[in-house]
Amino acid sequence: MxxxxxxxxxxxxxxxxxxxxxxxxxxxxxxxxxxxxxxxxxxxxxxxxxxxxxxxxxxxxxxxxxxxxxxxxxxxxxxxxxxxxxxxxxxxxxxxxxxxxxxxxxxxxxxxxxxxxxxxxxxxxxxxxxxxxxxxxxxxxxxxxxxxxxxxxxxxxxxxxGHGAGQTCKVANQIVVALTIEAVAEGLLFASKAGADVAKVRESLLGGLAQSKILDVHGERMIKRTFDPGFRIRLHQKDLNLALEGARSLNLALPGTANAQQLFQACAAQGGGDWDHAGILRALESLASHEVGQK
Known part of the structure; x- marks a missing residue:
């Protein structure tokens, strides 16, 4: 040992x-x-x-x-x-x-x-x-x-x-995670605003091509509105900053990443830097004047 x-x-x-x-x-x-x-x-x-x-x-x-x-x-x-x-x-x-x-x-x-x-x-x-x-x-x-x-x-x-390759992979991971959380939030917000039962929508989506661990875990957080941190928004912001800084040095456009970062920033502006990153939903709800699960 x-x-x-x-x-x-x-x-x-x-x-x-x-x-x-x-x-x-x-x-x-x-x-x-x-x-x-x-x-x-x-x-x-x-x-x-x-x-x-x-x-x-x-x-x-x-x-x-x-x-x-x-x-x-x-x-x-x-x-x-x-x-x-x-x-x-x-x-x-x-x-x-x-x-x-x-x-x-x-x-x-x-x-x-x-x-x-x-x-x-x-x-x-x-x-x-x-x-x-x-x-x-x-x-x-x-x-x-x-x-x-x-x-x-x-x-x-x-x-x-070699050295740094693990961190490069993690930045890529954080891009995918952020955009997937945003996609889940947008899908559930759309379903809720249209009057559907979001819990049943999520259950159905978990059986199809939209299935993902993020839909499973973070989708449930969004529906139950449990935003205590598993991973804080401010830390995901830091990771997306690394992605965007790297993209500039590579002369690379990452528009989805930039958009997710702005939504995280909107959460931080509401005092949500320590919310779980599933709290990106709250920024989208503010834009829609609708809270998931409302009738």
């Missing part, structure tokens, strides 16, 4: 860390307020800073909100790189910029470590059920070292390519 440093015990990180503990790994983390009681009971040790976590670990896993957060954890004062031992495996499971990821990999390798970018998809449910899809950018050797640990947390682990 490995000594693992796990930095980022949020909605996704908590259950992911729990699975590693259940598999027998020894975990340390950075002290940030009150430690989750379940993780504490399983023996997670809290240390002063990322440097101390790295010194105590053979593998360091990070899953934090954005590119600057990863940079701070890895290279800021008291960062991981200061405590890195030769051969330490650093696995970043955050969703961040692919080009920055390549630069981070170069710096970790120069310090004697091995870097893997391994962003995830599957939301809170996937994290809880150890059923995440994990998209990996790494050297072949790095992937083989990381794979046994990733298999504890995920169900589908794919080596996409």
């Amino acid at each position: 490995s000594k693992i440093g796990f930095i980022g015990l949020g909605i996704m990180g908590r259950p992911m860390a729990g699975h590693l503990l259940d598999a027998g790994h020894e975990l340390t983390t950075v002290k940030r307020g009150a430690l989750d009681a379940t993780l504490a009971s399983k023996g997670v040790r809290e240390l002063e800073n990322p440097k101390a976590v790295a010194e105590a670990s053979d593998i360091v896993i990070t899953i934090v909100p954005d590119t600057p957060d990863v940079e701070e954890v890895l290279f800021g004062e008291g960062g991981v790189v200061e405590g890195l031992k030769p051969g330490t495996l650093v696995i970043d499971m955050s969703s961040i910029a692919p080009i920055a990821t390549q630069k981070f990999a170069e710096r970790i390798h120069a310090a004697g470590g091995e870097y893997v970018d391994a962003p995830v998809s599957g939301g809170e449910g996937g994290a809880i059920n150890a059923a995440l899809t994990i998209m990996v950018g790494a050297t072949p050797e790095g992937f083989e070292r990381a794979k046994p640990v990733l298999e504890v947390m995920g169900k589908t682990i794919t080596h996409i390519g």
